[in-house]
Amino acid sequence: MxxxxxxxxxxxxxxxxxxxxxxxxxxxxxxxxxxxxxxxxxxxxxxxxxxxxxxxxxxxxxxxxxxxxxxxxxxxxxxxxxxxxxxxxxxxxxxxxxxxxxxxxxxxxxxxxxxxxxxxxxxxxxxxxxxxxxxxxxxxxxxxxxxxxxxxxxxxxxxxxxxxxxxxxxxRVPRPALDENVALAQLVPAAEGLKVELKSFGEGGDLTGALIVAEVEGANPLIGKLGARGGGRFTATLIGVPPPPGTAVRLTVADEDLALDLSGTVTDAVAAEPTTGGYSLAAILAIAFLGGLILNVMPCVLPVLSIKVAALSRAAALDRGQQRLAFLATAGGIVTFIAVLAVALGTLKAFGRDVFWGMQFQEPLFVGFLFALFALMTLNLAGVFEIRLPDGMQNRLGRLGRTGDFADGFVIALLATPCSAPFLGTAIAFGLAGGASALAATFAALAAGFAFPYVLVAAVPGATRLLPKPGRWMARLQRALVVPMLAVVAWLGSILFAQVGVGVLIALATGSLAVAAVLRRPRPATVGLGGAVIAACVLVVVANVGSASVGGPSENAGHWQPFDREAIEGHVARGHVVFVDVTADWCITCVYNKAAALDREPVEALLARPDTVAMRADWTRPDDAIAAFVKDHGRYGIPLDVAYGPAAPNGILLPEILTIDAVRNAIAAARGRTGTMAKTGE
Structure with a gap:
């Protein structure tokens, strides 16, 4: 060795x-x-x-x-x-x-x-x-x-x-923000969460679009995205329960090329900008009441028109006292559904879920249930079958009051939720973005406005005298109501087809007919065969709904392109206008907007121009990217239409109800042209 x-x-x-x-x-x-x-x-x-x-x-x-x-x-x-x-x-x-x-x-x-x-x-x-x-x-x-x-x-x-x-x-480990010339300017509680404002100075970079996370000891993190405010300032409202003033908060900012760490203390919200558009709480509640009232005359009334007419025809056959009770029961059903909806949304929100107005219509099982229910109601109106309850059960239900009218109100409110109305968006955004008290107050005002016409008819003496007298017209009316009810079934079927395909639709239609057959002839042979068919249909529905993909790319036609949020900035940088339409098959107001404005020739010509990009985001099924887009624009429901352009890189938000002029003016403003140019489509 x-x-x-x-x-x-x-x-x-x-x-x-x-x-x-x-x-x-x-x-x-x-x-x-x-x-x-x-x-x-x-x-x-x-x-x-x-x-x-x-x-x-x-x-x-x-x-x-x-x-x-x-x-x-x-x-x-x-x-x-x-x-x-x-x-x-x-x-x-x-x-x-x-x-x-x-x-x-x-x-x-x-x-x-x-x-x-x-x-x-x-x-x-x-x-x-x-x-x-x-x-x-x-x-x-x-x-x-x-x-x-x-x-x-x-x-x-x-x-x-x-x-x-x-x-x-x-x-990628966040480094001190001051090392990158970024500092905290404001950290205040807001109605919907925590408002953060950062300032970039010296050679500080652009933070637009960066992820920002606020960590508070003992609580879930609050998450958002920074937007440019101008003058080197960037803001974000982080949705969640706002920590009280004096709370220490650790902030993390991150994008592809940057990771920053900074901290601060929540200060009093006096200096914060209002998150309700400058409205006081009383004004928000008034807006919610008005939005609920307007829901009664919106396009979403069409699917439930037959229910309302049927309720009126039943009320015509009653004495004055029972007529008033019938209208009050319908109002009670409306209020009850809005209360159930508020509790459900509040519970989901408490568990960290993003919540939106009408989101239940994104679930195929919910739409399928409604399809089967309204198919059976239509067959019942057509006289295919009648449900006869035992005398004892009828007596017990009678002692409970106007249960049929209460159910009418519940279903009326349920089917109105895919619709958005003027003023409703502002109120819903405040309720869903705020805490439990804001949500409860807003939805209570909304329910009061929606139910107000029924309460008014019941409360005003003599109002029920305007109802027509009973007669044979009631039987003919019941048959006539089959047509609008079929329209409701067709509408729900179209939603279901878009969500899970034709197999589930056929299974539900077959199952509904089997139920009707059993109710028409409740004999042992019919019950046995019908039960087997119903069980097979249920298995088909469960198997197909469980395996159906959701949130896939939407199908677009003509000048409409699939929604691509990441591409918007690039189009705008090239001087193009980008018009984004967030829609869904279950959104009745969206259907109205297409017919009234988006599919009309003056608007179609504008959207088909070479320097204009039309994007359509189909929210018929759940889609996280679309949900984030809607939420980032301060909305909690659809329709949502936004125009981006060289003069409006952050977007111009259009109202819920579109007109041709509103779309043309928004596109012209985003392009940087106003006045007569907007009217001529230039």
Whole structure:
């Protein structure tokens, strides 16, 4: 053995934890994931570890503030030798939706750096890492990794950080905002959450579109996106429960090229801009009442017109006292449905879900239930079958009051929810963006306005005298009402066809006819055969709805292009106008807008111009990108129409009810032309 070899062996024996170090451990397999531990040195010779996690396609894991749907990574180094501290730092997160709830974390993979301080820098060390992750796809699976790595006394044995994935991870760790000439200008509570304003000075960059996250101890993070306000200022309203003044908040700002860290304290909201368009609470409630009142004469009245007429015909056969009770019961049904809807939306909101007006019509099972229900109601009106309850049950229902009229009111309100009315958007945005009290007050005012005509007829003496006298016309009217009811069934069928295809539609229609046959002739043979057909139809519906894809690309025709939010800025930069129409097959106001304005020749010619891009976002089915677009424009329902252009890069919001002039003027203003030019289409 040579002298050099003996010296090398002696050094190994005398300096444990030195040359036996390994730069990276082997990969360990976990649930739809794998991980390994890197050990490296930075430019100053300090030790940095990195836990590299690789995720299968479609699987995610969470950031340090996971939100209500997940758990943050938990990394422990107990059992390590000569390690004084191992501090985990988190790269900026990505924003995604897990189980319908907005969350923060990482897709595809992440490397979490650990800054290591040795108790005795002159000696080597052993780093033991126990890591727990929640890995989520269609389900969430807790995953555990365990690593042991040797750190040599001489860090030169280790690779440089630049040669490991740790370097890229550290580049995405948020750095102090002041280092990038960005500072916090305002942090105040707002009706819908927390309002943040940042200012960029010196050589500070453009923060438009950047993700911003506010972390408050003991609460879920609030998430938003920064928009430009001008003068180097950028604002965002982070939706959620606003922390009270005096609360410490940690802010993270991130986009593709930037990751910033800053903190501040929530101040009094006196200086904040109103989030209700400058309206007081009393004005908002008045607007909500007026919006509910107008719902009675909106296009969405057409599908429920037959229900209202049927209720009036029944009331004509009653004495004055019973007529008043009938109208009050209908008003009670309207108020009850609005209350149920408010509780449901408030509950979803409390669990972190984004909520919107009419969102229940995006669910095929809900639409399918309505389709079957109205198909049976239509067959009943046509005289195909009658439901005869036992005398005892009829007596018990009679003692409960005007149950039929109450049900009419409930269904009237239910079918009116796909419709938006003037004033309704402002009120709904305030209620859904605010806390529980704002939501309750707004929806109470909305229900009062919607039910007001029925209460007025019941309250005004002599009003019921205007009802026609009963006669044979009532039987003829019942048959005539089959036509508008068929229109309702056809409308619901068209929605269902767009959502899940013709198979479910045929199964529901067949099942409804089978139910009608059983009710018409409730004999053992009919019940047995009908029950088998109904069971088969239910299986077909469940199988097809469960396997149907949602949120796919919308089909567009003519000059309409598929919605692509990322492309809007590029089109505007080239001097083009972009007109975005957010619509859905279940949105009756959207159908009206197409007929009244968007599909009319003056507007079609404008949208077909070479320097104009018309995008249509079909929200018939759930779509996270469209939901975020609607929410970012301060709306909680559709229709939503926005015109972007060189003179309006942030967009011009159009009213819920469109006219040809409103569309032409918005396009002209976005292009930078007003006045007579707008009228001529220039």
């Amino acid at each position: 040579t002298i050099a070899t003996r010296i090398a062996c002696a050094l190994i024996l005398l300096a444990p934890f030195s040359a036996s170090a390994v730069a990276a451990t082997p990969w360990q397999e976990g649930a739809n994931s794998a991980a390994r531990l890197h050990i490296a040195r930075d430019a100053s010779g300090d030790i940095v570890a990195g836990l590299e996690v690789r995720l299968d396609d479609g699987w995610k894991t969470y950031w340090r503030s996971a939100g209500s749907t997940g758990l943050p990574p938990r990394i422990q180094t107990e059992g390590s030798q000569n390690v004084g501290e191992a501090r985990v730092v988190f790269p900026a997160p990505e924003r995604f939706v897990a189980f319908g709830i907005e969350a923060l974390g990482y897709e595809h993979g992440v490397t979490l750096p650990l800054r290591i301080n040795l108790a005795d820098p002159a000696r080597g060390a052993r780093l033991d890492v126990q890591a727990d992750f929640l890995v989520c796809g269609k389900v969430c699976i807790p995953t555990h990794f365990s690593f042991a790595a040797t750190i040599p006394a001489d860090s030169s044995f280790l690779p440089a950080i630049a040669d490991t994935p740790i370097a890229a991870a550290l580049a």
